[in-house]
Amino acid sequence: MATQQELSETRQHSGVGLVQTRLATLFMPPDWLKLAGGGELGPIQVAYETYGTLSPEKDNAIFICHALTGDAHAAGYYEDDDEKAKPGWWDELIGPGRTLDTDKYFVICANVLGGCMGTTGPGSINPETNQPYRLNFPFITVGDIVEVHAALTRQLGIDQLLAVIGGSLGGMQVLEWAARFPDQLRSAICLASAAQLSAQGIAFNAVGRRAIKTDPEFKDGEYERGAGPRYGLALARMIAHITYLSDQSIEMKFGRRLQDHDTFTYEMLPEVEFQVESYLHYQGKRFVERFDANSYLYLTRAMDYFDLVSQHGSLTKALGQTNARFLIASYDSDWLFTTTQSKEIVRALIECGKHVSFIELKSPFGHDSFLIEIEQLQKLITPFLAQAYESRLAEKQS
Amino acid sequence: MATQQELSETRQHSGVGLVQTRLATLFMPPDWLKLAGGGELGPIQVAYETYGTLSPEKDNAIFICHALTGDAHAAGYYEDDDEKAKPGWWDELIGPGRTLDTDKYFVICANVLGGCMGTTGPGSINPETNQPYRLNFPFITVGDIVEVHAALTRQLGIDQLLAVIGGSLGGMQVLEWAARFPDQLRSAICLASAAQLSAQGIAFNAVGRRAIKTDPEFKDGEYERGAGPRYGLALARMIAHITYLSDQSIEMKFGRRLQDHDTFTYEMLPEVEFQVESYLHYQGKRFVERFDANSYLYLTRAMDYFDLVSQHGSLTKALGQTNARFLIASYDSDWLFTTTQSKEIVRALIECGKHVSFIELKSPFGHDSFLIEIEQLQKLITPFLAQAYESRLAEKQS
Missing domain, CATH: 3.40.50.1820 (Alpha/Beta hydrolase fold, catalytic domain)
Structure with missing residues (x-):
């Protein structure tokens, strides 16, 4: 508090x-x-x-x-x-x-x-x-x-x-x-x-929508309020979020820095390794808490068609x-x-x-x-x- | 034939x-x-x-x-x-x-x-x-x-x-x-x-790995040969594929053209709409047929750590x-x-x-x-x- x-x-x-x-x-x-x-x-x-x-x-x-x-x-x-x-x-x-x-x-x-x-x-x-x-x-x-x-x-x-x-x-x-x-x-x-929107922008939006639609929790949009394609929507947000940043800004903020290590981690598949990964996961997670997947589909389409x-x-x-x-x-x-x-x-x-x-x-x-x-x-x-x-x-x- | x-x-x-x-x-x-x-x-x-x-x-x-x-x-x-x-x-x-x-x-x-x-x-x-x-x-x-x-x-x-x-x-x-x-x-x-690799490149790879790992068929890598996180791997490939192209090349090849229509489709959620979507889906699907998701995780990490x-x-x-x-x-x-x-x-x-x-x-x-x-x-x-x-x-x- x-x-x-x-x-x-x-x-x-x-x-x-x-x-x-x-x-x-x-x-x-x-x-x-x-x-x-x-x-x-x-x-x-x-x-x-x-x-x-x-x-x-x-x-x-x-x-x-x-x-x-x-x-x-x-x-x-x-x-x-x-x-x-x-x-x-x-x-x-x-x-x-x-x-x-x-x-x-x-x-x-x-x-x-x-x-x-x-x-x-x-x-x-x-x-x-x-x-x-x-x-x-x-x-x-x-x-x-x-x-x-x-x-x-x-x-x-x-x-x-x-x-x-x-x-x-x-x-x-x-x-x-x-x-x-x-x-x-x-x-x-x-x-x-x-x-x-540029053709590249349409492509990124299309992949984001695909991430939502292929999440088994999407259920053709018939998920309950509070449930839904959490992983898919988070992925869509993570993809989009990268396009909102410049390489330079990612570099400035995170560079190639590892999450909790000064050097390589040789564990098999740690959940996150690079700081930018951790940041994107956080962005994806926060987004899922506040946004609806079906809305995301409709609004990105409106954007693509504009x-x-x-x-x-x-x-x-x-x-x-x-x-x-x-x-x-x-x-x-x-x-x-x-x-x-x-x-x-x-x-x-x-x-x-x-x-x-x-x-x-x-x-x-x-x-x-x-x-x-x-x-x-x-x-x-x-x-x-x-x-x-x-x-x-x-x-x-x- | x-x-x-x-x-x-x-x-x-x-x-x-x-x-x-x-x-x-x-x-x-x-x-x-x-x-x-x-x-x-x-x-x-x-x-x-x-x-x-x-x-x-x-x-x-x-x-x-x-x-x-x-x-x-x-x-x-x-x-x-x-x-x-x-x-x-x-x-x-x-x-x-x-x-x-x-x-x-x-x-x-x-x-x-x-x-x-x-x-x-x-x-x-x-x-x-x-x-x-x-x-x-x-x-x-x-x-x-x-x-x-x-x-x-x-x-x-x-x-x-x-x-x-x-x-x-x-x-x-x-x-x-x-x-x-x-x-x-x-x-x-x-x-x-x-x-x-650039910080941006690491970010895209991280999201691709995330797509694989959050696919329920991934099963911590313990999927059977021929099965596995097909949707997640296809998504990872689609994301990566966009980064392999330039905006200009997408524009030249597909522009903003719709898949089977000359004008807007007002169906609710057609599977694919823009030609670039269809192309990326095809790339994702073809990739899943020939590539192993676990290998993708290991090789993108090798790339990120280089x-x-x-x-x-x-x-x-x-x-x-x-x-x-x-x-x-x-x-x-x-x-x-x-x-x-x-x-x-x-x-x-x-x-x-x-x-x-x-x-x-x-x-x-x-x-x-x-x-x-x-x-x-x-x-x-x-x-x-x-x-x-x-x-x-x-x-x-x-």
Whole structure:
């Protein structure tokens, strides 16, 4: 147990402090969500958090799109957090005086459709059968995810967002927002992302799904809550986790160091040997405790299928309708979502005469950099958002 | 069934034609192999093939070191090959008039210790128990592998090899040969390799081993021959296979193309969707048919532990004793064994005044390039070997 002292220190560092996840019900029958893949889905529940206050003009809202395995808990802490609980996943970026300044902005983060953190997904109860959907959950796309989040913002009374921001799969959602709802955002911040996943990324996801599906505990998705393909899901996470790191960051953190030895262990098959092994096992184990295997299948597929180019004919057609200002950033050590992929987005935006800022950030942490290199993001995003905010005021005055 | 026509065409293209794998027994008790990890092992059987004729002076022998999952069958075909059988894995490089010219050279390739293609490994019978070793097989190193192959060449009457050549784990063996038996080779050709595996490479191997060990059919290695952790081993292979390819090569071969559809499939969870998935599944399945899971565990560990630097104090100490000429080549698209790693070897060789040629070859095929880009290797290796061969003649005349 942490002392009360330690607990309060953690809480002191959180900008927004105590938060709660709320639930909204959207898409009630007969106005169900029309899925991109055909068919309808409803009622749909969305888990979301908000930080700051919506202005009377409802023009200061920023929507955060989380990545593959993220959730609505972007900042703050919960009343019943134990001493091990970390604050929200982007806590350092959100709060009074921080980059997503809750004294100025109203910040929203919502769990994605198909997820397992409160928003309707394969673990939710299918009202037609009174059983969890499991693999009867319909095929969903990034478009469907954004459709649900757009409905949430409308339900909150917001017609236009000041900004939509996200990294990785979150960045794909940002691009989808701009393509699908061109008038509903003033600015878009897309970090470590792409208009389509690379073939290599699809390959890694496919092997991860295979690991889940070949685990005997998977049982075609019909496992009980709390049970399921633990080994398979942990493996999928371990594979993915390597792709989120750079070789350099693994090298820096673990090198070739052995777990509990200074030299070779000549035991036959010790459970783990290298420190990186131990770290990956830990990551896999922790992930299984918080994530649902069926959700992982649905969300990685949504990611693999996302393709703004084939969907719209070209990237300029996809992004040509919006007047949002764009900020695109990639990381030099990110080999899953490369700078080349970010530049394709930038090229399309320039071609159709949009406002776009682009930077390749330097970081050794690979794809995960957007979750780690907070100071860099502060410097980058704070003035970009301030400009969007001021342009809104200027517009109002004119 | 292939027609007789097709079959004979395949055979016509093989330079060395019909070959046989032979078995040699080395390290009989009491002169057992002293393992790097302590302890002894014997008797040790080695499966090997030879192509060409050993000169009366026994000075024209080239030893090929195979990669992780390779075998002794580097060239030619077997009498009982069916129509699906490919010729040996480096067939295009070996034969009369080819780069490893069997009119001039005596070429040897042997399966590695710990393997499952004829050389003593975890699937072999432990004479003490009359049962397969399985996980009672001792920990082995790249040093042990080379020790066994050096004993084989001595048994063939060869004191000094004209060249040792290999890629990937084979290249690690080449470096180990130079460090361990500095006087027993005149030249060394090390392709797409490194003096130590990267931390990222260790991480991928660790996850592959984990996939095997968490398959319920693994049974702590006590599975029956023909049974075993099929899914786990296939997963390990699929993970590894992605690391052998470059993103570009996956893109070129498969792109984001779907398996049997031109557009999205909205079925719930089709077995495979993207062509790259189907390809990886096929690779995994084929691998399980020919490879033993326990061997995979032992050999990937040998690869992970290989570290000439920590073993000798420095790379210059490791490679400073030999007078062999080196040819080092890397591939620009290889992200598993990078050019940077090859250059570390080159730098050490230059530092201790050795003869070394280095080239970074251009190829889109990633790590697998050394098995694919044969024409490049022909141009590179043919003159290098000719020079080694002529220097031997010149020495003899002087």
